Amino acid sequence: MKQFTKHNTRNSLRRIFLYHGLLLRLKSMGVTRVFSYTLAESAGVTPEQVRKDFSEYCIRGNRRGGYLTASLLDEMEVLFRRDRVTNVILVGMGNLGQALSKYGLFIQRGINIVATFDIDPYKQKSRADNQVYSPERMQEIIDRFHVTVAIVAVPDVSAQEVCNELIGMGIRGIVNFAPVLPRVPAYVVVNNVNLSDEIESVIWSVSRMREKQSLFL
Amino acid sequence: MKQFTKHNTRNSLRRIFLYHGLLLRLKSMGVTRVFSYTLAESAGVTPEQVRKDFSEYCIRGNRRGGYLTASLLDEMEVLFRRDRVTNVILVGMGNLGQALSKYGLFIQRGINIVATFDIDPYKQKSRADNQVYSPERMQEIIDRFHVTVAIVAVPDVSAQEVCNELIGMGIRGIVNFAPVLPRVPAYVVVNNVNLSDEIESVIWSVSRMREKQSLFL
């Protein structure tokens, strides 16, 4: 097993996944060899950054030859467990949950939503193509499919409760779309995604930029 | 107009929006007064961090008295333009686009999707409740509603082209859900959101944590 001595940072991990996505695209475009500056260019970072990031995860290139797209991808996929499909569950089948359950890119990336859950009995019935389960069956499905990661897309008021239940049933990683930060034990990983915040920060950056610019008009 | 001498960082801006969301909840729960440690606790950061972040945006509290929820919110909303509704457009009405167009939390946060666009004529017709426009009408609508920010939820292959067109029509901020990083001029703000990456990074963190733990079993 590989050891990462340095405490690899959240930022470098994010970038690694970004590189991975870019590499998939490059490979599909028939690019067999990439250089640190190729990736840097597409990722909007410096070439040194790319090399440092790879170095942190003990990914080596070939001096003068750069990296072979295919073997770099293989190495990354083994390293980051993307060589196998991971079963996840999705809790909360509101608008966002329904979209996520149908989002085609997940399965392309080895993310398999094995089951979706909602407390609303109407939602449980309504979808013939994609069965929505009652939360009662959660434990059973988590056990059967060895699920450790859940996507939470429930309303803010139920988010904490749902997270607590999931953790009690063995879930160890949560991608949380509810606009609250759930409180979890240290052995559980949470990634909070707040769609409103993402848009608001752009709105603000734009309006600030316009103000600055208008000073020079 | 307020001046921010310090170059406020991306992280502190993200946290500011997080605090804002937390404050909205606290206010709705009837909390009239908050302290830096109240917010720190909910946001998962240190109290000093909260105070530094506020300080960076010239937001002042009352020594010993902390912050009054309502006036802090007012101040933030004026400062970050959340006291008015901002019109945005949404391009790409696939699964994700459709979910985003119906996502109730946007309007709660003053984000108004004034129009949605898709090249697929079938999608343009199909929705009686929520008209989907042909891209031909984009310029007209951008001008009419003074839109400067767009949400892009198109497939990866068309993302760059769509962004170019949007920028040509006056868009200055893009929230990009396509799994590519669009190349844009310096006067355009882009925020890339990659849902697969968010999930993959959790999957990896969990599997790494389990490996570490198994060493001690």
Next chain:
DNA sequence: GGATTAATGTGAAACAATTCACAAAACATA
């Protein structure tokens, strides 16, 4: 009204991340 307490605000210190600069390696060419 002075003493006490509980909070903020912030410069300084510690820590983390990025960029720089260049040695080491691999390949090409003659």
Next chain:
DNA sequence: TATGTTTTGTGAATTGTTTCACATTAATCC
């Protein structure tokens, strides 16, 4: 095989961010 060129890999320098420590302020209590 020697030489030149290109690219990686990484220690050192720089830059950025967070935490610490404490002076400052406001409220409360005798």
